[in-house]
Amino acid sequence: xxxxxxxxxxxxxxxxxxxxxxxxxxxxxxxxxxxxxxxxxxxxxxxxxxxxxxxxxxxxxxxxxxxxxxxxxxxxxxxxxxxxxxxxxxxxxxxxxxxxxxxxxxxxxxxxxxxxxxxxxxxxxxxxxxxxxxxxxxxxxxxxxxxxxxxxxxxxxxxxxxxxxxxxxxxxxxxxxxxxxxxxxxxxxxxxxxxxxxxxxxxxxxxxxxxxxxxxxxxxxxxxxxxxxxxxxxxxxxxxxxxxxxxxxxxxxxxxxxxxxxxxxxxxxxxxxxxxxxxxx
Amino acid sequence: xxxxxxxxxxxxxxxxxxxxxxxxxxxxxxxxxxxxxxxxxxxxxxxxxxxxxxxxxxxxxxxxxxxxxxxxxxxxxxxxxxxxxxxxxxxxxxxxxxxxxxxxxxxxxxxxxxxxxxxxxxxxxxxxxxxxxxxxxxxxxxxxxxxxxxxxxxxxxxxxxxxxxxxxxxxxxxxxxxxxxxxxxxxxxxxxxxxxxxxxxxxxxxxxxxxxxxxxxxxxxxxxxxxxxxxxxxxxxxxxxxxxxxxxxxxxxx
Amino acid sequence: xxxxxxxxxxxxxxxxxxxxxxxxxxxxxxxxxxxxxxxxxxxxxxxxxxxxxxxxxxxxxxxxxxxxxxxxxxxxxxxxxxxxxxxxxxxxxxxxxxxxxxxxxxxxxxxxxxxxxxxxxxxxxxxxxxxxxxxxxxxxxxxxxxxxxxxxxxxxxxxxxxxxxxxxxxxxxxxxxxxxxxxxxxxxxxxxxxxxxxxxxxxxxxxxxxxxxxxxxxxxxxxxxxxxxxxxxxxxxxxxxxxxxxxxxxxxxxxxxxxxxxxxxxxxxxxxxxxxxxxxxxxxxxxxxxxxxxxxxxxxxxxxxxxxxxxxxxxxxxxxxxxxxxxxxxxxxxxxxx
Numbered sequence: 123x124x125x126x127x128x129x130x131x132x133x134x135x136x137x138x139x140x141x142x143x144x145x146x147x148x149x150x151x152x153x154x155x156x157x158x159x160x161x162x163x164x165x166x167x168x169x170x171x172x173x174x175x176x177x178x179x180x181x182x183x184x185x186x187x188x189x190x191x192x193x194x195x196x197x198x199x200x201x202x203x204x205x206x207x208x209x210x211x212x213x214x215x216x217x218x219x220x221x222x223x224x225x226x227x228x229x230x231x232x233x234x235x236x237x238x239x240x241x242x243x244x245x246x247x248x249x250x251x252x253x254x255x256x257x258x259x260x261x262x263x264x265x266x267x268x269x270x271x272x273x274x275x276x277x278x279x280x281x282x283x284x285x286x287x288x289x290x291x292x293x294x295x296x297x298x299x300x301x302x303x304x305x306x307x308x309x310x311x312x313x314x315x316x317x318x319x320x321x322x323x324x325x326x327x328x329x330x331x332x333x334x335x336x337x338x339x340x341x342x343x344x345x346x347x348x349x350x351x352x353x354x355x356x357x358x359x360x361x362x363x364x365x366x367x368x369x370x371x372x373x374x375x376x377x378x379x380x381x382x383x384x385x386x387x388x389x390x391x392x393x394x395x396x397x398x399x400x401x402x403x
Numbered sequence: 404x405x406x407x408x409x410x411x412x413x414x415x416x417x418x419x420x421x422x423x424x425x426x427x428x429x430x431x432x433x434x435x436x437x438x439x440x441x442x443x444x445x446x447x448x449x450x451x452x453x454x455x456x457x458x459x460x461x462x463x464x465x466x467x468x469x470x471x472x473x474x475x476x477x478x479x480x481x482x483x484x485x486x487x488x489x490x491x492x493x494x495x496x497x498x499x500x501x502x503x504x505x506x507x508x509x510x511x512x513x514x515x516x517x518x519x520x521x522x523x524x525x526x527x528x529x530x531x532x533x534x535x536x537x538x539x540x541x542x543x544x545x546x547x548x549x550x551x552x553x554x555x556x557x558x559x560x561x562x563x564x565x566x567x568x569x570x571x572x573x574x575x576x577x578x579x580x581x582x583x584x585x586x587x588x589x590x591x592x593x594x595x596x597x598x599x600x601x602x603x604x605x606x607x608x609x610x611x612x613x614x615x616x617x618x619x620x621x622x623x624x625x626x627x628x629x630x631x632x633x634x635x636x637x638x639x640x641x642x643x644x645x646x647x648x649x650x651x652x653x654x655x656x657x
Numbered sequence: 658x659x660x661x662x663x664x665x666x667x668x669x670x671x672x673x674x675x676x677x678x679x680x681x682x683x684x685x686x687x688x689x690x691x692x693x694x695x696x697x698x699x700x701x702x703x704x705x706x707x708x709x710x711x712x713x714x715x716x717x718x719x720x721x722x723x724x725x726x727x728x729x730x731x732x733x734x735x736x737x738x739x740x741x742x743x744x745x746x747x748x749x750x751x752x753x754x755x756x757x758x759x760x761x762x763x764x765x766x767x768x769x770x771x772x773x774x775x776x777x778x779x780x781x782x783x784x785x786x787x788x789x790x791x792x793x794x795x796x797x798x799x800x801x802x803x804x805x806x807x808x809x810x811x812x813x814x815x816x817x818x819x820x821x822x823x824x825x826x827x828x829x830x831x832x833x834x835x836x837x838x839x840x841x842x843x844x845x846x847x848x849x850x851x852x853x854x855x856x857x858x859x860x861x862x863x864x865x866x867x868x869x870x871x872x873x874x875x876x877x878x879x880x881x882x883x884x885x886x887x888x889x890x891x892x893x894x895x896x897x898x899x900x901x902x903x904x905x906x907x908x909x910x911x912x913x914x915x916x917x918x919x920x921x922x923x924x925x926x927x928x929x930x931x932x933x934x935x936x937x938x939x940x941x942x943x944x945x946x947x948x949x950x951x952x953x954x955x956x957x958x959x960x961x962x963x964x965x966x967x968x969x970x971x972x973x974x975x976x977x978x979x980x981x982x983x984x985x986x987x988x989x990x991x992x993x994x995x
C-alpha cells in the first residue's frame with residue numbers, strides 16, 4: 123500500500139474514533155462543539171506521559187483516554203447547566219481555553235508543538251477504530267444507550283419513565299470525551315508530532331458535521347459520515363479549496379433534503395427488510 | 404384489604420402567576436381501585452397529573468403513594484415508588500421503535516450496571532425484550548414491534564403509550580385522556596384492556612372526556628371545576644349532581 | 658439596589674450617554690496621571706476596536722434573539738465586504754480600471770447583504786421541525802457552517818489566500834493632549850453605534866420591529882396574529898448582512914488588513930461580546946463589544962496575545978455557565994429585550 127493511502131487510512135481511523143466521541147454525547151441530546159479541546163487533551167496527555175515518565179503507548183494511550191474521560195465528567199457538570207445554543211457556545215469556549223493554555227505553556231511546547239517519540243503503526247489504529255465501532259454499536263443496543271436516545275428525543279418524558287437523566291448525560295460526556303481523547307492519543311503517536319494549531323475550532327466543526335450529516339439515530343451514522351468525508355474528496359481528486367466548496371454545498375443540500383442525516387432508521391429498515399430491522403440496535 | 408388507600412392526595416394546590424389552577428384538591432385511590440378524574444376543559448385535570456408525577460413542584464398539600472410521602476421527590480423517585488403515566492398528546496420517542504419505547508418504560512425495574520450494559524436490542528432475545536413484546540401482544544397490538552413509532556397510525560401510537568406506562572409494572576397507572584381521538588371500536592377495545600389490567604391489581608387514575616368510557620372503566624369519579632373538587636362518588640351520582648351539571652352545561656341547565 | 662433599579666428603569670439612550678461621558682472623563686483623568694498616557698491610549702484604541710465588535714455582535718444577537726439561530730456565516734459577511742472591496746480597489750472588474758477605494762466599499766456591503774439573503778433562502782426557508790428533538794435545533798446551525806466553508810473558499814479561489822492591504826490613502830489624526838485619536842476610527846465607532854441605535858429604534862417603534870419581536874416571543878403565536886413569518890425572517894438576515902457589511906467596511910478603512918480569514922478573529926470576539934452581554938440583548942451586545950475590545954487591547958498590552966485568549970475564553974465559559982443571561986441584563990433567548 124502506498125504511503126499516500128496509508129496516511130488517509132490513518133486519518134480515517136482517527137476520524138472515526140473522534141466522530142464516535144462526539145456521537146455518544148449527541149445521542150444523549152448534547153451538542154459538543156469543543157471536540158478539538160478533548161482531542162488535544164488526549165494528544166498532549168499521551169505525549170507528556172511518554173516524554174516525562176517514559177511510558178510506552180500501551181500505557182500512555184489508555185491513560186490519556188482515561189484522563190480525557192475524567193475531564194469530560196468534570197466539564198459535564200457546568201456544561202449540563204446549559205442547553206441549546208448556550209451549550210454549543212460553552213463547549214466551544216472550553217476548547218478555546220484548552221488550546222489557549224497549551225499555547226501559553228512552554229512545557230507543552232507552546233506554538234512550536236511537541237515531538238512524540240514512540241510510534242504507533244497503522245494496523246493498531248485500524249484495530250482500535252474497529253473495536254470502538256463495535257463498542258459503540260454495543261452501547262447503543264444497551265439500556266444505557268436506550269436511555270440516551272430517549273433523552274435526545276424528549277428529556278421530560280424520559281425522566282418520567284425513570285431515566286436518571288443527569289447520570290446518563292454525564293456518562294455521555296465521559297464516554298464521548300474519552301473517545302475524543304483516544305483519537306488524540308493515537309494521532310500523537312502515529313504522526314509523532316502535536317501542535318496546538320491543529321486542534322482549531324475548525325476541527326471541532328468538521329467532526330460535529332461528520333456526525334450530524336452521517337446521522338445521529340444509529341451507530342452507522344458517524345462511521346458513514348467520517349468515511350464519506352474522509353475518502354470521497356480523495357477519490358474525486360479535486361484540489362484545495364474546491365474540495366471545501368463541494369463539502370459545503372453537500373452540507374447545505376443535506377440539511378435541506380435529508381436533515382436527519384445520511385443513515386436513518388427508516389433507511390436501515392428498507393435496506394434490511396422489516397424482520398431483520400426489528401432486531402437492529 | 405381492598406379498601407386500603409394506595410394514593411392519597413391531600414389538599415394539593417398550584418398557582419401559575421396569580422391563577423390558582425389547582426386549589427385544595429384531595430382524593431384517594433384505593434389499592435386496585437379505578438378512579439376517573441373528570442371536569443370541563445381547563446378544570447386543572449392535567450395539572451393534577453403533573454403534580455402527582457412531579458413535573459411541577461407542589462405549592463401546597465401532600466401526596467402519599469403506598470404509605471410513602473412522594474410530594475417532594477424528583478419524578479424518577481416517584482416512578483420507582485410505583486407509578487407510571489401516559490400523556491394527553493402522544494409523547495412517544497419518535498425515533499425509537501415500538502418495542503424500544505416499551506423497553507424504555509421498563510427503566511424503573513432495571514437497576515445496576517449489569518442491567519444498564521446488557522444489550523437489549525439485539526438478536527439473542529433477552530427477557531426484557533420478550534417481556535415488552537408480550538405486553539404489546541397482550542394489548543392486542545398487531546404490529547411489528549420493530550416499527551419506528553413515527554411511522555405508525557395514531558390509534559396504535561396512543562395504545563403504545565399505555566403499554567409503555569404499564570411496562571414498569573406500576574401499582575398505579577395515570578392515564579391522561581387515553582381514548583381521545585380513538586374511534587368507537589378502538590375505544591371499546593381499550594376499555595376492555597384497561598379493565599383486564601385493573602383485574603390484575605393495578606390501580607387506575609384516568610382523566611377522560613368520553614363519559615361512556617369513564618363509566619365503563621372507572622368505579623368512582625372525582626369532578627374538578629376551576630381547580631376545585633366539586634364532586635366525588637359514583638358516575639351515576641355525578642350525572643345527577645346539580646353542581647356537576649352546572650359546571651358542564653352552564654348555570655341555565657342546572 | 659435602588660440605584661441599580663434606577664439605572665435599569667432609565668432609557669438606554671440616557672444610560673449610554675452617561676456611560677460615554679463617564680468614559681471620556683475617565684480617559685482624560687487617566688491621561689492626566691503621570692505615565693498614564695500610554696494606558697489611556699490603549700483604552701482609546703480598545704474602544705475603537707470595540708466599535709467594530711459591537712456591529713458584528715449585534716448581528717449575532719439579533720439572529721439568536723429573533724430566530725434562536727447561531728449563524729456562523731456572520732463573520733463571513735464581514736469578510737466578504739472586505740475582500741470584495743479590496744478586489745475592486747485593487748483589480749476592478751473585468752474591463753474596468755481599479756476603483757477608487759471609497760467607491761469599492763458600497764458594493765462590498767451589498768454583496769454581504771446578498772450573501773446573507775442567500776443563506777436565509779437555503780436554511781430557514783426549508784426548515785421544517787418535525788419532532789422538536791435535540792439535534793433538530795442544530796439544522797440551521799449546520800447549514801450555516803456549510804455556507805461558511807462555501808463562501809470562505811470561494812473567496813480563496815477567486816482572490817487568493819494571502820493577507821492583503823486595503824489601499825486607503827489618508828490618515829487624519831486628532832491630537833488631544835498626549836492622546837492620538839484616529840478620526841476615521843472615531844467616525845466608525847460613532848457610525849457603528851448610530852446603526853445599532855437606529856436598529857433598536859426600528860425594533861421598538863416600527864411595524865417591522867413589532868413583527869420581529871412577536872416572532873422572537875413565539876413564531877406560532879406570531880403566525881396566528883397575522884405576521885407573515887416567511888416575509889419577515891429575511892429582514893433579520895438583511896439587517897445582519899448590513900451590520901456585518903458596515904463593520905467590514907469600517908474595519909478595512911481603519912486597519913487596512915484584508916484576508917479571507919479576517920472574519921474568524923472578529924467573529925469569535927463578537928461571539929464573546931454577545932455572550933457577555935446576554936444572548937438576544939442588543940444593549941448587552943453594545944456593552945459587551947466595547948468591553949471585549951477594551952479587554953483585548955489591555956490584555957495584549959499587559960499579558961501578550963495567547964494569555965489574553967485564555968483569560969477571555971475562561972471568563973466567557975464562566976459567564977455562560979454561571980450567568981447565561983449575560984453580565985448586564987436579565988433577557989433570554991426568544992424573550993429578548995430587543
